[in-house]
Amino acid sequence: DAGVIQSPRHEVTEMGQEVTLRCKPISGHDYLFWYRQTMMRGLELLIYFNNNVPIDDSGMPEDRFSAKMPNASFSTLKIQPSEPRDSAVYFCASNWQGTTEAFFGQGTRLTVV
């Protein structure tokens, strides 16, 4: 398996623009997690899904952030409108029922100018 695949690897956008980050979990994994990593706050959980259903979105910072999982092999994290303070590395991770070990993608480095 290729592991968790995220795209794009880098994104630079202007303040106010919509940004969409993409994730393909490992095949057969039924849990998907979105994390955000910043220098100030470390690695924070934003939201996670089980069988494509959002289970806990309490970490989503505000209404500008939304996440979807239309099928078992794809998820998006959207920020609209984006702000400079959203600049961070966004990680997607997945796992399956038999483990709590999280398998991480390479991350998307987002810069909002």
Add this chain to the structure above:
Amino acid sequence: GEDVEQSLFLSVREGDSSVINCTYTDSSSTYLYWYKQEPGAGLQLLTYIFSNMDMKQDQRLTVLLNKKDKHLSLRIADTQTGDSAIYFCAENGTGRRALTFGSGTRLQVQP
């Protein structure tokens, strides 16, 4: 709520042992993990320990768990320059699916 704390930085000389420490608050954690993040990369699992164990050894890595004090440590023997990275400890409390991570310890290995 759950909290995981780590020191931010550790510098050692090549060949020395490194010890990275972590404290956590959730006593119901069933597994505790150590992840490694190299520059520009995602997090990779290094090792983990089940909460009913107090030690686990895996080649150059030794994990010690003091459940009473809620203290976890990772010892890297014969530290190499390739070990330079950020090390995260993480835990999962009972009933929680997602891992809670510490802030990460940046290990710098001097040649």
